[in-house]
Amino acid sequence: MARESFDKEIQFLRMLVLTSGAFSRQQFAERLGISVHTFDKTIRRLKDVVSSMHQHLPQEQRKELSETIRFSYYDSADPLLLFLFRAKSVKxxxxxxxxxxxxxxxxxxxxxxxxxxxxxxxxxxxxxxxxxxxxxxxxxxxxxxxxxxxxxxxxxxxxxxxDELVRSLSDEELMDLYDFVDVMANTQVPSVQGYLLRDGLKKHLLRNQARQHAVEPFLYKYHYYSRILDEAHLFTLLHAIRQRRKVHFLYFSPKSEQSYVARSTNPLFERGTEGKTEKTLPLKIVYDHQYGRWYLLSYGREGIRKYRMEGITQIEEDESVNEAWYEEKKHELAEKIRYSWLIDTGRPVTVRARFYNPEDSEPNFVKERVRLQGQWGQIVMEDEHSFLYEITVNGTTEIKPWLRSFGSSCEVLEPARLRREMIAEWKEIQAYYESV
CATH class of the missing domain: 1.10.10.10 (Winged helix-like DNA-binding domain superfamily/Winged helix DNA-binding domain)
Incomplete structure (x- = not known):
């Protein structure tokens, strides 16, 4: 979709959101692996982009970059940072x-x-x-x-x-289409193309003298900035999967001190980086709805590998592989993640938990949520006060936050190690609320 890579701006904006301006210019530049001069140049470029997006407004109403990165409900109705795709997808x-x-x-x-x-x-x-x-x-x-x-x-x-679609529809039909695209882009993934389609429909409706408030019936609080930012690599990886091609990129793990480094253009001044050059065969892409993260599952020299897409930079396609061998690796991955709550490839373990029914609540929202989100797990026993839920998963790391999110409505029974971990975590939380 994009003709130009914008890894630097992606990492720059992610850090700006996550740190809320707590870093100094020097700290920001060190974390990104760029100079302070490049930091200043990048932020000037992004301010120009924001100004160009609001150029129809009077000067006193123009938005500054700092004003776009706010947590006010109404100011985040338009997904933050999407303007990268508008401004940097072409030179x-x-x-x-x-x-x-x-x-x-x-x-x-x-x-x-x-x-x-x-x-x-x-x-x-x-x-x-x-x-x-x-x-x-x-x-x-x-x-x-x-x-x-x-x-x-x-x-x-x-x-x-x-443009046959917009020309063949009436204004009322276009409004219905706009509302549908608006809802889907804000609730489904991937979403960037949906937002761009929504913007195109909105401009067309406004050119046809539609009222501004008529084309903005919904407002959304946008939580997961990485969801939008990491879609920059999504379509490159999907194309590589369809073509059975390897990819190579510079990867920064979540524990790395840096999250980006500029391409070296002068070998005499090449700097060491904390990123690692990876060459791998993409097999599957997984989206974690709970944390808004994208993951790449692939096959490399060390076997099945997992990468957080937020750490991928400088991605490029490489040579293609044999179809039969590719299908073999896909089958191998499918077996490894057969019991994965998300992407864990650890040893399978059976988890049993007791969920308590809410008092005086009809319908039973706890049971409805377990049935909706509990994947292949089953309710094996129930009475008027509670029910037992059982599931076999690869390890307990990924399912633990889901179980913990039920609070006092969930009691982990097995395995004993997970039960001890949950008890220790709840005791730690309780200590936070002890009287001072």
Missing amino acids: ESESQRISLLLGAMNEQALTAMELLDMYCGSLSPGLPLPDEKTIRSDLKYLEEVGVIKRESGPRPYRYRIQ
């Missing part, structure tokens, strides 16, 4: 060129040479002229992402805007 020169090409194709279908002549004729003096190869590359990109359509017929091919 500035590409953005100008593509805008002119789309404007020309909006009224009629044109060939690549006609578009080149039109573009050269409308270009500002002093700017470099593109060649035919550049225009064809832009057309190929726009066709891949579904913005334009190549008409059938003999060469030279003619291209036009692919």
